[in-house]
Amino acid sequence: MNWRNLAFLAIVGFGAWQYWSDRPVKVAPGVTVAAEPRQNDAGSAEFVHKGYTIAPLQTFDIEARVLGVKSYRTGREADLSPVDLALGWGRMSDSAVLEQVSISQGNRFYFWRVKEFPIPREEIERSSANMHMIPADSGIERRLDQVREGQRVRIQGWLVEARGHDGWRWRSSLTRNDTGAGACEVIYVRDIAIL
Structure with a gap:
């Protein structure tokens, strides 16, 4: 076998592996995560992470269904957060509902569209969100890289404000009731488990 055939087989093999490792997980209809995210006062001091000051605002504990995964390698925010997860809970974790909602991510936003509302608009907005993940260490980053659409995850950490030495700021929303820029x-992910 010559090198061209080997290269072709390697490319096909890599493509197959990429497809199987990144494909969405199929989930039967029904609410898979009933609980809403939980948060409390952080009570933790500021610290430096990757050259940025991180100020914990509130503790954060969420179990949710992954609606989308989007990686980022460029831009200031990518220094801290290499991946965004669009997450859903309540009826936004139900495959019967999600089959009627078109979901996409880009430019650090999460977008959804419907032809007809399977549940009220306000419930979609309150029961799903785009979340920027700042891994606490390389082990957390590796686990975040393994997350796939359709999986159920539990994430524990802090809602934070990140600040640069030049005045740049990136502040978390503290409520699920907001939409648009800043929502x-x-x-800051201290632990993540794929359930």
Whole structure:
């Protein structure tokens, strides 16, 4: 076998592996996560992470279904957060509902569209969100890289404000009732489990 055939087989093999490792997980209809995210006063001091000052605002504990995964390698925010997860809970974790909602991510936002509302608009907005993940260490970053659409995850950490020495700031939303710019959660991820 010549090198071209080997290269072709290697490319096909890599493509197959990429497809199987990144494909969405199929989930039967029904609410998979009933509980809403939980947060409390952080009570933790500021610290430096990757050259940025991180100020914990509130503790954050969420179990949710992954609606989308988007990696980022460029831009200031990517220094801290290499991946965003669009997450859903309540009826936004139900495959029967999600089959009627078109979801996409880009430019650090999460977008959804419907032809007809399967549940009220306000419930979609309150029960799903785009969340920027700041991994606490390389082990957490590796686990975040393994997350796939459709999986159920539990994330524990802090909602934070990140600040640069030049005055740049990136502050987390502290409520699930907001939408648009500034409505995303910025999470310093201290632990993540794929359930």
